[in-house]
Amino acid sequence: MEDIPEREGAAESGAAAQNGTADVRRREEQEWTDRGNEAARAGDYEQAVAAFERAVAANPDSARSRYNLALAQQYLGDRELAIAGYRRAIDLDPGLIEAYVNLGHLYSELGLYEEAIETFQQALEIDPENDELYVSLGDAYRLQNLYQDAVQAYRQALILNPDHPLASANLRDVRGRINDQLRRLMAQEAEIDENPADPARYGELASIYLDMRRYDEALSVANQMLALAPDDRAAYDVLAQVYEQMGERDQAAQTYERIVGLAPEDATAWERLAYWRSLQGQTEAALQAYRRALELDPQLQSARFGLAETCMEAERYEEAASAYQELIAAADNLQEEELAAAYAGLADAYNALGRYEEAIATASDLLRRFEDDAEGYYQLATAYDALGRYQEAIENYENAIESDPLNADYYNDLADTYREVKRYNEAVEMARQAIALDPSLVLAYETLAQIYQEMGRPDEAREILAQASELRQASEAL
Template sequence: MDNEQDTQNSGSSNNTFPLHFVSREEMREPDPADGQAWTDRGNNAAANEDYETAAECFERAVAADPEDARARYNLALAQQYLGDTELAIAGYRRAIDLDPNLIDSYINLGNLYGEIGMYEESLETFQQGLELDPQSDELYLSVGDTYRLQNLYRDAIQAYRQALMLNPDNTLAADNLRDVRERVNDQYRRMMEQERRIDEDPADPTRYAELASIQLDMHRYDEALSLANQMIALDPQGRAGYDMLAAVYEQMGDAEQAAEIYQRIANQHPEDPDVWEKLGFWRSLQDRTNEAIVAYERAVELDAQRTTARFSLAEAYLEADRYADALPIYQNMVDTGEGLLQDDDLAAAFAGLAEAYNSLGRHDEAMRVSHQLLERFEDDPEGYYQLAVAYDGLNRPNDAIENYLNAIDADPLNADYYNDLADTLLTEKRYDEALEYAQQAIAMDPSLTVAYETLAQVYDALGRGDEAEEARIQARELRSATGA
């Protein structure tokens, strides 16, 4: 019987969810290869709220049996108690990969995603949990809270109602439902007040714009689109209606329509760099990289100091394999950015410059830039990653492995880091370690096609041909689905 221990999620208000440490047997003196003994010792430490010791014990349990999903889960839970959110997320994802029926992993993982603002991943995780346990009022409560954080009140109401149907005594669901109702009522009051203002002057397009903004807040897209079109009808030559139309499509995530509207605005107002930059963004989302480059180039031409457009242009050049074109943009930002760029932007410029050098095969220069980045911004994950790539390119695998590990420590959520580390470990014939990191890459991003290809190569090296073929089939299916 598993012991249960509940706590409140420190990163989420009005939301309590269970954190269960898994215990199986009584404590006994652990042996290095005895995962069960380390699990029991970890549970004992957790019961005494010594989570650092618990984490150390669960790490030993994982080392003893890397395929033990519950050991992974327990380690992630201890890391969650210690505030190591990203490490905990990585651990829960691996636990789910090993045991897709471990329902508590979905609950804790979804809540952690919500804590760091990854709401789409949070909702996806909760929905996966509900497929396993459709009667969980706790999961519906978490779904409602996630929707509420995004101001998706109608969806939140439905989730809270479902939680209460399953458990009428769920007081948090009842309280949060009342809170959402108040917010919805306030939105309706604002909407009716703006409707009255339009009635006072139906020919004023700006009043429609304010009402459309309220409708957008309420995620009532059809109404907002209708209002934007009314603005265009009232002032066909004006820009406000088209700006509102673009804003609606942006919030809807409709890349095709958003790009079409921004193209129209750019044609009418060709001297506006902001419009060209937004057009470039939506063209990028359409995978129309060359058109995105043209738009970004125009934005930079109109405003050479426009940092976001310069970054986007350099990234688009990298996407198009135009590394030599990306290089001077990043170099200029590195040379002139001190005191002008925010620290995050300056670090990104160094990382982009190192990536451009690595892509050009100029690994010594990539190393130099990566070291400069790490000297200025200690433990920057991209600094370690680009350094590792450079070492790989220079055939220094041990140094590459060390820096891939450093990158993972700094950013445990980046699936590419795990996959590239697995690839290097594979070349060094460290097959068991390569298998672990390839599987972790897939756990972090199940859509990462190259990770399945790496996994297949590892299985081939281990003589596990059937599993290698299964991994290749998954890779082919992903490539077919994405058109890659």
């Protein structure tokens, strides 16, 4: 088991060297770091966590202490807390390569493969000669079935270290998987050759191409099916599947429009049309399609959720509340997590309507049914916050974060509440954690700027607002 590294001494600026308080805090940090390392070497990670928490409290700006704490939490199995810690350590020290490595592996363990790939790529920008990082990147690609990308990563690892056994073994494994796909592909091509006029045989071929992430070929096959049978529903189903996997919202919506024209009684097709219309920003069309799906199948609860969520986005909160109430009334037809989501959605709608006491009652019902539900705590906190009951809001925001440590919105809203009660240092910490978890969350930058402004730190406020402006302009350009 890896030993938690001791904090490396950072170069001190002249101002810091003259600051007696800073010297005391650094000594305190090192003392608790030493205790944490001693506990970790003894396998007592609960004590290690406690010690490293004290080290972080002594020096909140120490990336190494936050890394140590996250590593101890990882050993305890608190993976989401560890992820939040590693993200904050990287925020403080973007060059802390160990944090990227552990963070990437944790993302993979949780099935967050896209986040793992991004993290390993960021690490390789810092350390491009690290063969282990290329192996880790290759593994993340392989788990996503991105086999050609995995091949390139494993090859790069072997260029850097020709004797790397894992890179060689994993490369052979990926080659085997690619060969299996090619065998399936050739077998299906042979099936088509036996009767190329049969459009049904092309659907499986398109599916194989989608598995291989060869979207152009899959699209070409779908169009071949349409050429053979222009009014065949099955051909449009394949085309919709291709566009959905490609994330082409306009083409997906257009295809589902064609499908409901061919099969106007298909509730699921109306639901998919509604989904893609909502992604296009065509709110009214999406709502109409969701309503049509529910007319055809009142038990299609996924469509009712879609209707409620689209109403929330369109600020039609009364209609959203009604939809969530109908979902709760149909509790016997819902899975537990769906029922919890319905209660949370209803509380959210009540909060948006300013009906805070009803939001509190609904969120409390949710927490009685589903203990420690993060959204239940969050909706409670939101209601208490709006009523000016800040201590209760803070307690519930903290509970929400404990239940879901990776939700940046929770940290941001807690930061804003800390600001309201002038607990500025804690407010800064929460806003910084929100940004570390989601660097694209513009609202968190604005919250942090407001905190700095109230603290009498206008230069830092302006710097943060400039970052927020850049992010907003980049988002609008997409």
